[in-house]
Amino acid sequence: MEENFKVIDNYLMVRMPEEVDHHKSVYISKTADEYIMREGVGNVVFDFEDTRFMDSSGIGIIIGRYKKISYFGGKVFAINTDMRIKRTLMICGLHKVIEIME
């Protein structure tokens, strides 16, 4: 699963799985934090290209990383979000703090 995490310049790219739920979120949060600490990246990009399902655990992942990274002025991005994912993010008002790109 490590291949879903990639560091490009100052960005950590996280390829989200097909289904983002509590079961998967624990591993994603933990691994993303390890990369952020080890590689000292400033920004995080969550790629939802493969994602077909997400519940509030996904929101937890994003808010958790946002708190860590925004402290040092970093930004969080969500890319390739389909209508569903976008709606879920917007219900929580996340579009005000992170950058959402389709």
Place this chain on the structure above:
Amino acid sequence: MEAGHKMRGRTENYTVLRNEMKMSFDAVSVNEAFARVAVAAFVTPLNPTLEEVSDIKTAVSEAVTNAIIHGYDREYTQGNQSEEREQVYLHCIIEEDVLQVEVRDTGKGIEDIDQAMEPLFTTKPEMDRSGMGFAFMEAFMDDLEVLSEPGCGTTVRMKKKLGITSWIRQEE
């Protein structure tokens, strides 16, 4: 149509009027996906839209996740090891075009239900929980009822009417 006819699974027209399903499974996180897929499969005779299936899956996932991480909180369950394995109970009923889903645990229960249902309120911020579980259930289903007593477990009952979303959402 008379009530007696409704009790049968199908009429001559092969439309499902009433159908019921009960199951229980271990309170472990792999079963979250299993539970939501099972409910999604259960509603297929109603010909739900992709949108509706997705709403139902999200709501079920939230309720089951809550039962597993909050109901059977590790600190709470460590005390009573003598008991059998913790189980989550799922009970679904389809009546006409309404789906009712009940998710029940026998875990630690909720002290203040109103507070628990507040968006962004969570007792486990360290676990990266967003506190949006109940808010999502409310947003994606038509009706939500939470019954709980500390030490006696929690029951979450949700209802959703299928087949109306298409014209309600048109204005968007």
